[in-house]
Amino acid sequence: MEKDSRAKLLAAATLLFAEKGLVGVSIRELAEAANVNSALISYYFGGKEGLYIGVLEELFSPAAKFLDAFAELTLTPPERIQYYAKAVVSVHKKSPYLMKFVHNELANPTLAFAVIVEKYIVRLYTFVRQAFADGAAEGYFNADLDPSYAAISLAGIMNFYFLIRPITDHILAADAQHDEKYVRQAVNIYLNGVRRINYE
Amino acid sequence: MEKDSRAKLLAAATLLFAEKGLVGVSIRELAEAANVNSALISYYFGGKEGLYIGVLEELFSPAAKFLDAFAELTLTPPERIQYYAKAVVSVHKKSPYLMKFVHNELANPTLAFAVIVEKYIVRLYTFVRQAFADGAAEGYFNADLDPSYAAISLAGIMNFYFLIRPITDHILAADAQHDEKYVRQAVNIYLNGVRRINYE
DNA sequence: GTCTATATTGCGATAGAC
DNA sequence: GTCTATCGCAATATAGAC
Numbered sequence: 332m333e334k335d336s337r338a339k340l341l342a343a344a345t346l347l348f349a350e351k352g353l354v355g356v357s358i359r360e361l362a363e364a365a366n367v368n369s370a371l372i373s374y375y376f377g378g379k380e381g382l383y384i385g386v387l388e389e390l391f392s393p394a395a396k397f398l399d400a401f402a403e404l405t406l407t408p409p410e411r412i413q414y415y416a417k418a419v420v421s422v423h424k425k426s427p428y429l430m431k432f433v434h435n436e437l438a439n440p441t442l443a444f445a446v447i448v449e450k451y452i453v454r455l456y457t458f459v460r461q462a463f464a465d466g467a468a469e470g471y472f473n474a475d476l477d478p479s480y481a482a483i484s485l486a487g488i489m490n491f492y493f494l495i496r497p498i499t500d501h502i503l504a505a506d507a508q509h510d511e512k513y514v515r516q517a518v519n520i521y522l523n524g525v526r527r528i529n530y531e
Numbered sequence: 532m533e534k535d536s537r538a539k540l541l542a543a544a545t546l547l548f549a550e551k552g553l554v555g556v557s558i559r560e561l562a563e564a565a566n567v568n569s570a571l572i573s574y575y576f577g578g579k580e581g582l583y584i585g586v587l588e589e590l591f592s593p594a595a596k597f598l599d600a601f602a603e604l605t606l607t608p609p610e611r612i613q614y615y616a617k618a619v620v621s622v623h624k625k626s627p628y629l630m631k632f633v634h635n636e637l638a639n640p641t642l643a644f645a646v647i648v649e650k651y652i653v654r655l656y657t658f659v660r661q662a663f664a665d666g667a668a669e670g671y672f673n674a675d676l677d678p679s680y681a682a683i684s685l686a687g688i689m690n691f692y693f694l695i696r697p698i699t700d701h702i703l704a705a706d707a708q709h710d711e712k713y714v715r716q717a718v719n720i721y722l723n724g725v726r727r728i729n730y731e
Numbered sequence: 732g733t734c735t736a737t738a739t740t741g742c743g744a745t746a747g748a749c
Numbered sequence: 750g751t752c753t754a755t756c757g758c759a760a761t762a763t764a765g766a767c
Contacts, residue, residue, distance in 0.1 A: 354554045516681075
């Protein structure tokens with residue numbers, strides 16, 4: 332029953348910050364949820380904001396692994412898109428609250444945005460955008476494709492789904508395989524649509 | 532120079548709440564930005580949360596008009612999707628902060644979510660989902676299409692773009708026509724992709 | 732490392748003068 | 750309708766005992 336107080340704080344803070352955001356949670360609330368004295372937040376993390384940064388760093392580490400693994404692989408542009416999509420699902424399984432934090436930071440940036448989140452987003456955006464650019468240049472995709480727009484679209488398809496999952500969980504029938512099914516259909520539609528595009 | 536204090540509060544609150552969310556703004560901050568005494572927030576709106584609701588009601592009124600107009604029209608499923616996409620752009624032009632509020636509510640729901648936002652989202656989701664369901668049944672789209680997933684994907688494509696516009700405005704070259712261009716490409720890709728889908 | 736106690740600041744709301 | 754003044758409370762952070 333005697334977990335490390337630091338770890339207990341990180342675990343409780345992950346849930347609370349994900350649910351309510353940085354400003355929406357008090358240190359009393361955090362300490363109570365972690366069964367720990369509130370003074371320990373300053374002791375271990377230098378304050379509430381330090382704890383928040385600590386949570387984000389922990390959450391981003393599995394995502395960083397996938398980004399590092401990207402560099403090792405030589406894949407065709409469509410394969411790179413598929414790899415990105417599967418990585419998002421995989422990261423979300425490992426860190427179910429990561430997307431929530433990213434969206435909180437996009438909607439209401441804290442100082443953690445510039446410190447941690449922005450770097451991650453730029454890396455990811457660059458990767459996806461490059462896959463679309465290469466794919467258009469190499470004939471996989473329509474030559475008129477704007478790779479920046481395409482990257483934003485695909486990111487929207489992936490991220491929005493996980494953002495609203497707390498809501499859709501009540502609507503969509505109970506099915507543990509929703510994530511994979513959704514992503515498979517969405518990516519197939521997008522890759523199919525990108526192949527031959529008819530501008531009006 | 533003598534605008535109505537109520538209107539000045541609504542205008543200032545729209546900007547501040549959009550930027551920082553309900554909990555991120557204090558009544559003193561709101562009053563100062565509006566050049567109005569802070570006691571007037573309680574006088575006109577019964578408190579900070581009442582002001583927040585007032586802002587949301589004002590922002591949602593143009594969106595509601597488009598939803599009402601939907602009912603009048605008889606369009607094919609692909610046309611309905613196009614209509615939805617154009618409506619999103621149009622609403623965003625009229626109420627540039629609406630999407631920000633929607634995303635704030637999705638990420639960190641306040642009591643305004645159940646009161647205002649949820650109804651709007653459900654109406655919109657139902658409309659888009661039905662368009663995909665009809666389109667699949669009538670042979671416009673692939674018969675295997677899951678209309679719920681498709682609706683979420685399309686909503687993600689549209690909403691995510693407007694959510695991150697504050698960031699992309701710095702990256703994408705200055706071009707006032709980005710919104711239309713983005714939406715045109717994104718919807719064309721999606722409609723093209725949905726037409727003939729190849730499951731692996 | 733963990734606790735209590737407290738300093739300090741800022742919050743939302745309102746009573747009451749004008 | 751607008752103002753000042755202030756109440757009551759909750760916030761974060763920290764000093765110091767153990």
